[in-house]
Amino acid sequence: MKSVSKIILGILCMAMASQSIAQSTSEKLKREQQQLEKNIANTKQLLEKAKSNTESSFNELKLLNNQIAYREQLVRNFDNQIRGAELKIKEKQNQIEQLSEEMKTLREQYKKLLVYAYKHRNKYGKMMYIFSSDSYYEAIKRAKYLEKIQEMIKKQFLVIEQHQRLIATEMKNIEKEKEYKSKMLDEKKAEREQIMADQQKQQVVYQELKAQEGQIIAKLKEDERKRANLKVQIDAAIKKEIAEAEARRKKAEAEAKKKADAAKPTTTTSPNTTTSTTPTTKPVELPETKENAALSKSFEGNRGKLPWPVEKGNITEGYGKNPHPTIPGVFTNNNGVDISAPKNAQVRAVFEGEVTSVMNIPGAGKVVIVKHGNYRTVYSNLQSTFVNVGSKVSTKQVIGSLVTSDGQSLSTSHFEIHQVVGTTVTSLNPGLWLAK
Structure with missing residues (x-):
């Protein structure tokens, strides 16, 4: 039993x-x-x-x-x-x-x-x-x-x-x-x-x-020129922001050193001679350093989970080298991803951060760059923007709306992610960061 x-x-x-x-x-x-x-x-x-x-x-x-x-x-x-x-x-x-x-x-x-x-x-x-x-x-x-x-x-x-x-x-x-x-x-x-x-x-x-291959090739060349210009402008804006942050850091260190020198003790060795001992001062750690480190870590922790920059859309061109859909042997190079979205769709910040640049670039509309510690997200092809440089934004906060060209019934959101290490700026594949 x-x-x-x-x-x-x-x-x-x-x-x-x-x-x-x-x-x-x-x-x-x-x-x-x-x-x-x-x-x-x-x-x-x-x-x-x-x-x-x-x-x-x-x-x-x-x-x-x-x-x-x-x-x-x-x-x-x-x-x-x-x-x-x-x-x-x-x-x-x-x-x-x-x-x-x-x-x-x-x-x-x-x-x-x-x-x-x-x-x-x-x-x-x-x-x-x-x-x-x-x-x-x-x-x-x-x-x-x-x-x-x-x-x-x-x-x-x-x-x-x-x-x-x-x-x-x-x-x-x-x-x-x-x-x-x-x-x-x-x-x-x-x-x-x-x-x-x-x-x-x-x-x-x-x-x-x-049937329109000739016109398409001419337009491809123009689009490549616009993309190259966009890349140059974005890189310049990020490097300018890095340089300004470095200048602020050095200025803060200099002011801290000046204050430390003014407060140093003085030793008298004779009525007419004095010697001073200069205490060793450590480099000043700015309050934003810890903040940026925490924000960077939090951003990294959301890899593959970030919300999309538009509420509804579909990636119609991925990151990197893309074969042309109709012309064999022709490729386009993308520094981010292109997302087809409804006409005039609103664009949202994918993560909390601070707006460091708002630019108007011919062929790319208005461009907004948001800082997330050591990372930057870039939103281009905007018709209007609702934020300014220095604005603090939260996740999914609307920062602008997309451009729609004459005769088009859809809008395209161009979205990029960059990582900053020292003075080096590296573009990343947004497709690996956005939620599936």
């Missing part, structure tokens, strides 16, 4: 453990599915707003590329969920088989116990069994033995009932998984159809843009 109980307990523990792991994987896939569906819905809204002029067609093509990629990821997600459901069904069937085998063993034991109980069913039979003992102690043992037999019969019956309930539960779970699998297959089929529709639309837009 003890060995049977241990086996049952082992089966239950294994079932619970495997169920916990499977549930964790299933929940992860469902969260991924929700995020992909959110991305698809967001991109779909932007696509509906895109018009058929050249500039918007580029955005439309990039958005379509993203939409197809999201849908393909979602199909893969459905495949994983379907495989997970199939594994669950198989696992449940194996558990039912194990439980059924255990049921056979339990029923055989139960039959034997019932036969024994039947043979000793009357009180006189029990009494005779006890009184026929050779000694008092043997009689007590026989009485306890009979009690245990009755207790075992009850327990055996309860265990059989428990197995029956478990089998019924597992059967229901199998039916649920089959329904879930069927639903995933239907959704996968629908997404496949949407991918084909998006690909057809993608080809139409692609062909339209191919």
Whole structure:
């Protein structure tokens, strides 16, 4: 009886453990599915707003590329969920088989116990069994033995009932998984159809843009020139801010040294001669140093979790070298990321900090730079700004609104992140810092 109980307990523990792991994987896939569906819905809204002029067609093509990629990821997600459901069904069937085998063993034991109980069913039979003992102690043992037999019969019956309930539960779970699998297959089929529709639309837009290749190449050269100018201006602004901060630091150290010299003790060696002892002064640590260090650490701790600079948007050009969507062998270089957003969308600070620059750069609109300790975030292509140099901003605080060119139905937010170490400024990939 003890060995049977241990086996049952082992089966239950294994079932619970495997169920916990499977549930964790299933929940992860469902969260991924929700995020992909959110991305698809967001991109779909932007696509509906895109018009058929050249500039918007580029955005439309990039958005379509993203939409197809999201849908393909979602199909893969459905495949994983379907495989997970199939594994669950198989696992449940194996558990039912194990439980059924255990049921056979339990029923055989139960039959034997019932036969024994039947043979000793009357009180006189029990009494005779006890009184026929050779000694008092043997009689007590026989009485306890009979009690245990009755207790075992009850327990055996309860265990059989428990197995029956478990089998019924597992059967229901199998039916649920089959329904879930069927639903995933239907959704996968629908997404496949949407991918084909998006690909057809993608080809139409692609062909339209191919016909304008000459104009596009000329515009690419102009855009590259504007981007190079933007980079020079941003680097100059950050370096100027660093130089000004260094000048303030040196001035504060000089003033502190002057005060220390004025307060130094004087020793008299003769009526006409005095000698002074100059105490060693440590470099002054400005109050902002600790503040900046804490802010830098906090900013670093939010890598991959920063909110987007626009509430709704889609990255249509990533960081670094990007292949042109219609011209083979042509690449663009991006010092940040470009995010397609609704027309005149508001731009938000991605983290708390201090505004160090507000500039107007031809071809890039207004530009705002925010300092976060040793990091700088750059927001360009702004039509209007709501902050000034020295303004303290909080996370998600609106700092401006995006430019919209004539005839365009979408706006583009250009966002950069830079790290400052000493006087060296390094651009970072914002895609690794923004929340997924």
